[in-house]
Amino acid sequence: MTIKEIFQSMEYGPAPEASTEAVVWLERHGRCFGHWIDGAFTAPGSTFATKNPATGAELAQVTQATAGDVDTAVAAARRAQPKWARLPGHARARVLYALARLVQKHSRLFAVLETLDNGKPIRESRDIDIPLVARHFYYHAGLAQLLASNFPIARRLGFAAR
Amino acid sequence: MKTQTETPRAVGTSTSQLPQLAHARNPGMALDLDWVAAVQANTSAIERRAATLPGRRSVKKDHQAAWLLKAITLIDLTTLAGDDTEGRVRRLCAKARQPVRAELLDALGMPVITTGAVCVYHDMIETAVRALEGTAIPVAAVSTGFPAGLSPYRLRIAEIGESVRAGAREIDIVISRRHVLTQNWQALYDEMREMREACGQAHVKAILATGELATLRNVARASLVCMMAGADFIKTSTGKESVNATIPVSLTMIRAIRDYQDRTGYKVGYKPAGGISKAKDALTYLALMKDELGDPWLQPDLFRFGASSLLGDIERQLEHHVTGRYSAANRHPMG
Numbered sequence: 001m002t003i004k005e006i007f008q009s010m011e012y013g014p015a016p017e018a019s020t021e022a023v024v025w026l027e028r029h030g031r032c033f034g035h036w037i038d039g040a041f042t043a044p045g046s047t048f049a050t051k052n053p054a055t056g057a058e059l060a061q062v063t064q065a066t067a068g069d070v071d072t073a074v075a076a077a078r079r080a081q082p083k084w085a086r087l088p089g090h091a092r093a094r095v096l097y098a099l100a101r102l103v104q105k106h107s108r109l110f111a112v113l114e115t116l117d118n119g120k121p122i123r124e125s126r127d128i129d130i131p132l133v134a135r136h137f138y139y140h141a142g143l144a145q146l147l148a149s150n151f152p153i154a155r156r157l158g159f160a161a162r
Numbered sequence: 163m164k165t166q167t168e169t170p171r172a173v174g175t176s177t178s179q180l181p182q183l184a185h186a187r188n189p190g191m192a193l194d195l196d197w198v199a200a201v202q203a204n205t206s207a208i209e210r211r212a213a214t215l216p217g218r219r220s221v222k223k224d225h226q227a228a229w230l231l232k233a234i235t236l237i238d239l240t241t242l243a244g245d246d247t248e249g250r251v252r253r254l255c256a257k258a259r260q261p262v263r264a265e266l267l268d269a270l271g272m273p274v275i276t277t278g279a280v281c282v283y284h285d286m287i288e289t290a291v292r293a294l295e296g297t298a299i300p301v302a303a304v305s306t307g308f309p310a311g312l313s314p315y316r317l318r319i320a321e322i323g324e325s326v327r328a329g330a331r332e333i334d335i336v337i338s339r340r341h342v343l344t345q346n347w348q349a350l351y352d353e354m355r356e357m358r359e360a361c362g363q364a365h366v367k368a369i370l371a372t373g374e375l376a377t378l379r380n381v382a383r384a385s386l387v388c389m390m391a392g393a394d395f396i397k398t399s400t401g402k403e404s405v406n407a408t409i410p411v412s413l414t415m416i417r418a419i420r421d422y423q424d425r426t427g428y429k430v431g432y433k434p435a436g437g438i439s440k441a442k443d444a445l446t447y448l449a450l451m452k453d454e455l456g457d458p459w460l461q462p463d464l465f466r467f468g469a470s471s472l473l474g475d476i477e478r479q480l481e482h483h484v485t486g487r488y489s490a491a492n493r494h495p496m497g
Contacts, residue, residue: 003270010452010460013225033373114446 406436
């Protein structure tokens with residue numbers, strides 16, 4: 001459309017969100033993913049395709065988890081837990097806070113990736129979902145900081161997957 | 163005034179920018195106090211919508227240039243200062259005739275555009291009318307004891323007649339804020355009715371001075387009463403209050419306009435004035451009008467900006483669109 005035509009119609013412009021960064025990230029991982037267990041990606045196992053619902057194009061191959069994968073993950077979490085439990089509240093808060101900051105730092109990548117993957121409007125992933133992730137971590141960082149003073153009788157029950 | 167004849171001066175040939183020609187002019191209606199009393203304004207919801215609107219609408223690149231050009235055609239280019247001279251008004255009118263440099267318009271592929279109107283005090287009407295001869299740009303005059311509206315009532319009404327005889331085709335009147343603050347809707351209605359009648363064929367913009375009305379509910383009710391009394395436009399402020407046009411106030415007023423149209427079928431115009439000086443603000447207001455009232459309110463017969471420095475910033479943005487570089491603001495003088 002020419003400027004003159006837009007001047008007549010007064011339409012809103014398109015609002016494309018650049019997917020470049022997300023595509024580069026996918027390519028860097030060969031568009032093939034294992035599971036994130038014990039601080040690293042496992043080798044891809046039996047995979048299936050995840051598609052961009054807007055175009056039908058394949059985004060990547062992701063691994064179908066098995067009972068064995070779950071056992072490995074639980075074992076890794078059990079190994080990590082005692083060290084975490086020994087940390088005082090403010091040390092835990094620092095870790096959780098850093099996580100929140102990192103989510104914010106890469107929020108555009110996460111939002112575009114989420115929208116590519118499930119087709120929801122970018123406004124929802126960018127302005128609601130990903131900020132909410134960061135806010136969860138901030139909230140728990142705040143709780144961890146107050147652990148000793150406000151929750152003196154808190155004891156661990158175990159661990160949970162998120 | 164002493165040289166004026168009794169008949170309004172013939173100005174140009176086209177009257178396409180007068181609202182009563184593009185849309186049926188709002189004739190007003192009997193004062194409906196039940197309706198006025200039922201009007202509410204949810205301040206938190208309005209503020210929330212106002213806060214989220216600017217980030218939500220995409221108007222970039224060519225669309226931005228086109229929208230900014232549209233904004234120029236909606237500006238009531240205004241000078242309302244105690245030190246106005248005929249020379250200044252003539253320079254302002256020259257700017258209204260050619261608000262954007264010709265080579266910029268060429269580069270944008272646009273024909274010649276003009277501002278929506280020129281807005282001056284009564285004594286400058288004759289100068290402005292003469293300077294705008296041969297164009298379709300109407301002259302608007304502020305009236306009725308602008309900006310306070312506290313001069314003798316008889317003189318305020320007479321002032322309208324004088325301005326219309328001097329050639330003003332649009333009259334910006336100020337309402338008596340005390341009628342709103344004391345909830346004296348009948349007095350406000352009667353005053354507005356009489357002012358509308360004094361305007362005759364000239365179209366009348368009612369300035370609510372929203373910065374002095376205390377609450378958004380008062381703004382909504384005053385808007386409604388003025389429309390019932392036959393206002394062609396409702397306008398936020400004189401530009402002389404400490405708080406002038408804001409997005410929450412605008413939202414309240416244009417929702418009153420929407421309600422009035424739903425109930426009566428008549429379209430009433432809207433003019434935010436004061437404090438709108440950046441191109442980005444202009445785009446936000448246009449998006450607000452498009453979202454809340456629709457495309458008819460993106461045309462000069464139903465929407466105007468009351469502004470003086472806005473045009474300079476828009477021109478600067480347009481130059482950036484064409485050349486990729488910003489020029490200093492002093493390269494875009496107003497007159």
